[in-house]
Amino acid sequence: MHAVVITEPGGPDVLRWSVVPDPECGPDEVVLDVAAAAVNRADLLQRQGHYPPPPGTPAWPGLECSGTVRAVGAAVSGWSVGDRVCALLSGGGYAEQVAVPAGQVLPVPAGVDLETAAGLPEVMCTVWSNVVMAGRLSRGDVLLVHGGGSGIGTAAIQIGVALDATVAVTAGSQAKLDRCRDLGASILVNYREEDFAEVVRTATDGHGADVVLDIIGAKYLSANLDVLATAGRLIVIGLQGGRKAELDLRTLMGKRASLIGTTLRARPVEEKAEIVADVCEHLWPLISSGAVKPIIDRVIPMRDAAEAHRVVEHGDHVGKVLLTR
Structure with a gap:
């Protein structure tokens, strides 16, 4: 598959759309075909060499994404191949596929399209x-x-x-x-x-x-x-x-x-699952009703992630900047 890799610590131009190994699906994970990912300031820090991903996490950035379930681990229940979802990640969202613990996966809220849902998990959690x-x-x-x-x-x-x-x-x-x-x-x-x-x-x-x-x-x-x-x-x-x-x-x-x-990225999987469950129970209905809406500033092709990073660094945007496949 392809992913946006960081060739060396530095400015936006160090980001490259490159071939990387496909993710493997662990027993407690699902693999997603990524539709879109969102840019967070943590991604910029990672690109600059100041915020390395946790052990076992892909080296490329991306803390949230949306997509379709491609594979389901043997110990996972509640998710099926083809489900349209969004997910809270420890990294790896700037890619064609990503593996994620099943407890960090959320359904796309009613009234939100699949692409836009990429801007929900990290910010809402x-x-x-x-x-x-x-x-x-x-x-x-x-x-x-x-x-x-x-x-x-x-x-x-x-x-x-x-x-x-x-x-x-x-x-x-x-x-x-x-x-x-x-x-x-x-x-x-x-x-x-x-x-x-x-x-x-x-x-x-x-x-x-x-x-x-x-x-x-x-x-x-x-x-x-x-x-x-x-x-x-x-x-x-x-x-x-x-x-x-x-x-x-x-x-x-x-x-x-x-x-x-507090930080969110480095929390144990179990803590993230508790947060995701609480968000799904209490916040997702507010999103489905329209009381809380994802605010998207602009959408940029994933292979042009460097441009998206420049936008976020400049700081004139309002809401989320998305990367789409």
């Missing part, structure tokens, strides 16, 4: 596991989402609105903030021009944010603690603004707040 399962977002809470125009951001806005939370977002342009408003965000902050902690506190009459979903890391740590409400939950899932910062423990303790740092 990331947001749901952090904002809802770890962050315990509840009706009436204030949710602050950094990077509101990203794939993570557009999903988090819609999930927050669907759960009757007030959603605040940061983004770097008015165009992105307008898109966030269209998705249901009601507190809009241009981080290039405004202090997000001050804006959110003012808009909530001093309450602040009950849950903060942060992709920035060190650069925002102090302001994130400042904006947290009493008993608030700060969830750090990215390090775009660095990884080392001083933590004011007095502020954290005084607010009885929680600081949670």
